[in-house]
Amino acid sequence: LMVWLRRTTHYLFIVVVAVNSTLLTINAGDYIFYTDWAWTSFVVFSISQSTMLVVGAIYYMLFTGVPGTATYYATIMTIYTWVAKGAWFALGYPYDFIAVPVWIPSAMLLDLTYWATRRNKHAAIIIGGTLVGLSLPIFNMINLLLVRDPLEMAFKYPRPTLPPYMTPIEPQVGKFYNSPVALGSGAGAVLSVPIAALGAKLNTWTYRWMA
Secondary structure: OHHHHHHHHHHHHHHHHHHHHHHHHHOOOOOOOOOOOHHHHHHHHHHHHHHHHHHHHHHHHHHHOOOOHHHHHHHHHHHHHHHHHHHHHHOOOOHHHOOOOOOHHHHHHHHHHHHHOOOOHHHHHHHHHHHHHHHHHHHHHHHHHOOOOHHHHHHHOOOOOOOHHHOOOOOOOOOHHHOHHHHHHHHHHHHHHHHHHHHHHHHHHHHHHHO
16 A cells, blocks of 8 residues: 555656646746747747756656656646647637647657666766757747747737747748757757756655655
């Protein structure tokens, strides 16, 4: 019974924190979600999403020791965000008003790294963190390309708390080094590794606290 309660508590803990992580993630700006500013602030968005995902996902993956926990974590975030999307839609906003970020494929790469390296924590931090940082901007740009016209949504349905300096502008066409996906992937790959290490360290502190 105690083992069952302990495991149940672990997974409920993951659900609670994943929901709270989603709240922090979708409020990364001064308003909700990213449809209207991702085109012009995609690098910042990519870094915040990569680091936010990896710190929570690796924390709980190492906490349970079960490959697949990171995907479970990202799935909870996704479901919760779709519920929020449905709430906005019920209020009369268009379906494309909110584009749900894509977290699950990157979390799967983290899980696969942990599984393929036979639960090697350091490999999960270095390789898994890098893969999350590299892949998330790519998946999210594909996601944005499926949105009808995020800039039209931005100007037609502005957020009430949108500060002037975050007003959406038409994206400029640049060379490769100005590519938001390339910059987001590069910066995300570098920054996700130390943030993954932080998540692993938080896991160690949690066990010490529980002891």
